[in-house]
Amino acid sequence: MTETFYDLLRRQGVTRRSFLQFCSLTAASLGLGANGASAIAQALQEKPRVPVLWLHGNECTCCSESFIRSAHPLAKDAVLTLLSLDYDDTVMAAAGTQAEEILEEIITKYKGNYLVAVEGNPPLGEDGMYCFQSGKPFAEKLKHVAKDAKALISWGSCASWGCVQAAKPNPTRTVPVHHVITDKPIIKVPGCPPIAEVMTGVVTYVLTFDRLPDMDAQGRPKMFYSQRVHDKCYRRPHFDAGQFVERFDDAGARMGYCLYKVGCKGPTTYNACSAVRWNEGLSFPIQSGHGCIGCSEDDFWDKGGFYNRLTGIKQFGVEENADKIGAVAAGVVGAAIVAHAAVSAIKRASSKSTTDTTKGGE
Numbered sequence: 001m002t003e004t005f006y007d008l009l010r011r012q013g014v015t016r017r018s019f020l021q022f023c024s025l026t027a028a029s030l031g032l033g034a035n036g037a038s039a040i041a042q043a044l045q046e047k048p049r050v051p052v053l054w055l056h057g058n059e060c061t062c063c064s065e066s067f068i069r070s071a072h073p074l075a076k077d078a079v080l081t082l083l084s085l086d087y088d089d090t091v092m093a094a095a096g097t098q099a100e101e102i103l104e105e106i107i108t109k110y111k112g113n114y115l116v117a118v119e120g121n122p123p124l125g126e127d128g129m130y131c132f133q134s135g136k137p138f139a140e141k142l143k144h145v146a147k148d149a150k151a152l153i154s155w156g157s158c159a160s161w162g163c164v165q166a167a168k169p170n171p172t173r174t175v176p177v178h179h180v181i182t183d184k185p186i187i188k189v190p191g192c193p194p195i196a197e198v199m200t201g202v203v204t205y206v207l208t209f210d211r212l213p214d215m216d217a218q219g220r221p222k223m224f225y226s227q228r229v230h231d232k233c234y235r236r237p238h239f240d241a242g243q244f245v246e247r248f249d250d251a252g253a254r255m256g257y258c259l260y261k262v263g264c265k266g267p268t269t270y271n272a273c274s275a276v277r278w279n280e281g282l283s284f285p286i287q288s289g290h291g292c293i294g295c296s297e298d299d300f301w302d303k304g305g306f307y308n309r310l311t312g313i314k315q316f317g318v319e320e321n322a323d324k325i326g327a328v329a330a331g332v333v334g335a336a337i338v339a340h341a342a343v344s345a346i347k348r349a350s351s352k353s354t355t356d357t358t359k360g361g362e
Contacts, residue, residue: 003048003049004044004045004046004047004048004049005044005045005047005049005207006019006044006045008049019041019044020037020041023037023038023040023041023044024037026040026200026201026204027039027040029197029201029276030201030204030205030223031223039208039209040204040208043207043208043209043210044207044208047207047210049084050084050113050114050115050206050207051084051086051106051110051113051114051115052084052085052086052087052114052115052116052117053086053087053088053103053106053107053114053115053116053117053145053149054085054087054088054090054116054117054118054119055087055089055116055117055118055119055120055138055141055142055145056088056089056090056119056120057118057119057120057121057122057123057131057138057142057158057159058120058121058122058123058130058131058138058158058165058172058174059119059120059121059156059158059159059165061090061119062156062192062193063119063155063156063158063193063194063199064088064090064091064119065193066193066194066195066196066199067155067196067199067200068196069196069279070196070197070199070200086102086106086114087099087102087103087106089133100134103145107145107148111148112148112149112150113150114148114149114150115149115150115151115152115153115206116145116146116149116151116152116153117152117153117155118142118152118153118154118155118159118177119155119156119158119159120138120156120158120159121158121159121162121163121165121166121174121175121176121177122137122138122139122142122174122175122177122180123138123139123165123172123173123174123175124139124172124173124174124175124180125171125172125173125174126172128140130172130174139180142177142180142181143180143181146181146184149184151184151185151186151187151206151212152177152181152184152185152186152187153186153187153189153202153203154176154177154178154186154187154188154189154190155189155193155194155199156189156190156191156192156193156194157190157191157192157295157296157300158176158192159176159177159188160176160177160188160189160190160219160220160298161176161188161190161297161298161299161300162174162175162176162299163192163300163301164301166299167299167301167302168302178219185212186219187202187206187212187213187215187219187220187221188215188218188219188220189202189220189221189224190220190225190271190295190296190297191271191295191296192295192296194296195224195271195272195273195276195277195278196278197276198221198224198272198276201223201224202221202224205221205223216270218298220270220296224271224272224276225270225271225272225296226270227270227272227275228266228267228268228269228270229265229266229269229270229271229273229274229286229292230266230267230268230269230274231274232274232275233266233274233286234274234286234287235256235257235258235259235286236258238256238257238258239258239260243255243257243258244257244258244259244260244261245257245258245259245261245262246261246262247262248262248289253289259286259289259290259291259292260291260309260310261309262291262307262309263291263293263305263306263307263308263309263310264286264291264292265291265292265293265294265297265300265310266286266291266292267310268294268297268310269292269294269295269296269297270296270297271296273285273286273292274286291306291307293306
């Protein structure tokens with residue numbers, strides 16, 4: 001009988017209460033509603049663990065560093081066993097020939113039923129020689145491993161979009177994973193790195209429902225990438241009020257004003273940073289005083305400096321001209337006061353007229 005995730009946890013001494021708590025918190029983070037926790041618990045108790053082959057191309061390993069820091073109960077200690085992570089050359093004890101034998105064994109034994117998680121990207125320049133693994137270019141290894149996979153997960157902006165390796169002029173001809181693998185479903189989980197709970201949440205969803213999550217037009221899970229960082233930012237009221245940081249050391253910065261004018265890309269960046277946050281929900285870049293750099297968006301390295309203000313944004317009302325927001329807001333408020341006073345005067349005049357008419361009738 002194939003061991004399930006729950007069987008493994010029980011064997012390791014994890015209590016039923018802790019297991020159910022993990023399921024409840026995971027369901028909440030995924031927005032699955034009241035029945036979500038039960039569905040996750042049932043899946044983890046009945047379904048066998050999913051074999052995962054985790055490959056590393058051109059990258060800095062920040063996705064792995066983020067992944068192991070998930071704050072959900074049990075995730076810190078058990079998320080690797082949740083996946084049945086059978087190959088990851090960064091953390092596995094085996095190396096060289098022994099490691100590659102494990103890789104081939106999983107590909108053969110679980111044909112069509114394993115996941116491939118890719119961290120980093122394949123360079124195509126010089127026949128792929130800028131990233132060489134297991135005696136072959138990484139692009140070739142990626143194609144070989146993905147051939148019989150059930151689906152792929154592109155971890156981070158390197159795998160999803162190319163990131164800094166693919167920034168202009170891109171001398172190594174680095175490309176994102178979906179430019180090399182075109183015949184398999186791919187879940188993109190961009191970010192530099194992605195949020196830990198977003199990573200574990202995506203994996204848990206795939207395991208629970210045995211299908212890919214609903215994704216946007218770019219292949220990102222809607223549960224985490226359907227809203228802009230700007231939409232739930234705690235500094236949004238300052239934006240709407242026309243209160244902006246002009247320089248990082250000014251009074252507005254000390255008062256927590258909006259960082260739009262000093263380059264914050266929150267209005268055009270889709271991610272869960274302002275809702276889920278980082279380090280067990282403690283903070284996120286904007287809360288620490290630094291604007292969003294848009295790291296989960298395609299080609300963010302080539303879209304201007306991190307401290308250059310966004311320009312030409314037409315779809316967001318007041319964002320069209322940040323310099324005039326305060327004046328416009330004041331004008332609107334003034335007009336509203338005048339209008340309110342006029343309406344009040346009319347009401348008083350009407351009331352007096354009615355009273356006088358009534359008295360005259362008497």
